[in-house]
Amino acid sequence: MTPTNSAEQALDEALALVSRAPEGGAGDSSGNAGRGAGGGTGAHRATGWQRARDTATRAGSGVRPRTHRVPLAAALGEVLAAPLDALTDLPSFDTSAMDGWAVAGPGPWSVRAGGGVLAGSERPEPLTDGEAVRIATGARIPADATAVIRSEHCREAGTQLFADRPVLTGQDIRPRGQECRSGDLLLPAGSLVTPAVLGLAAAAGYDELTTRPRPRVEILVLGDELLTGGLPHEGLVRDALSPMLGPWIDRLGAEVIGTRRIGDDPAGAAALLEAVTTSTADVLVTTGGTAGGPVDHVHPVLHRAGAELLVDGVAVRPGHPMLLARIGSGTPEEHAVRHVVGLPGNPLAAVSGLLTLAEPLLRALAGRRRRPRYTAPVQGDVPGHPYDTRLVPVLLSDEHAVPLRYHGPAMLRGVAAADALAVVPPKGARSGQELEILDLPWASGGCFT
């Protein structure tokens, strides 16, 4: 089979998984698309793709935020839980903006004997009218100085200093408090701690910041057929999700506290039940076992755990059996509220679940704002699913989103080469049509983790 044929076959596989029109008619990418998830039984309706994302955001926003106080470096990528108020004036003293001379009054000036004023050196003696002292960028301005003259704009002759051009009062002096006064609001609570924020916080006198901790995530990889090393053989396949999900979820701004493998046997189901009921994580991400197969025990375990299914199947390809559940109410009598994101086992379907449910949930739990949506025109016609949204790996050029081959649900070859996934509405897109783009966290920048 040629590569093109095999890629097309994968598309057919994804599109053929719809057996009939959804109850209540065709859906769209922004709303109520519906079909039976979990094998097309029609037992319940899938949530529209955009609605599923909104539900995940609301689920995260509804959890009472925790806060902690951490050293600056540990705050990177977290969100400020308190406003960043200046602890000092900035600059905290009148500062020379240039290497040159601090002068008092009109020139020429008599040069002060001895060394100049350096950054960090002791408070300099006040200048008397007509006096000049050599000064470095960042050094304290002597009292009664009226200007700083850059070294390239003046010349020394004996003990006298002459300016080459007119000198304006206050030139090249950064006055104390120019950037902020002590107590000024520098950034509001809710701001993302970026490298620039760390720099500003340090300049403003902070050693620690009060932030919202990263949501804690435990990953549970289900499946007896998974190998941790070597070549696939005898019906066994390499576990592609354990190596991928930890670093990916890390890039989404969460703290991954562990990745565990869980078998398909009753002991595995018991281990899964124990994890969803007792884990210290804020979010459990499971992989596999979401569909209706004989050993797919995610649904039964969630039922046993008394979980509330917030999303149970999404009108998206690949990945439609994905789910989101909540355990616990977060009331003081109950244990803390915990969410479960059930990702389908097919690897690209798991990616789809990450972007559809895990990303908005973790973003909201971390208190991070959603990035503004953006679109790009797609290169070439893109086939659509009749009722469901499709997520298609794309490369971004200056002009276009270019769809990649090898985007079948079981394939990672396309997404591994991609910059982003394009959101293709039901029935497809024409060449040049603007499609929403979901950046992959490493391609977009902006992720300080």
Ligand SMILES: Nc1nc2c(c(=O)[nH]1)N[C@H]1C(S)=C(S)[C@@H](COP(=O)(O)OP(=O)(O)OC[C@H]3O[C@@H](n4cnc5c(N)ncnc54)[C@H](O)[C@@H]3O)O[C@H]1N2
């Ligand atoms: N009768 C139906 N069967 C299936 C339907 C359906 O609608 N009716 N949906 C299909 C879709 S779509 C998906 S996606 C999968 C979801 O299945 P599960 O979430 O239950 O996952 P598994 O059955 O455990 O595995 C599916 C597939 O993925 C491979 N897999 C699982 N984990 C990994 C891993 N860590 N690394 C690599 N590959 C993995 C697994 O071997 C299977 O090939 O259900 C369809 N079935």
Ligand code: MOO
């Ligand atoms: O085919 Mo399934 O859509 O989720 O991978």
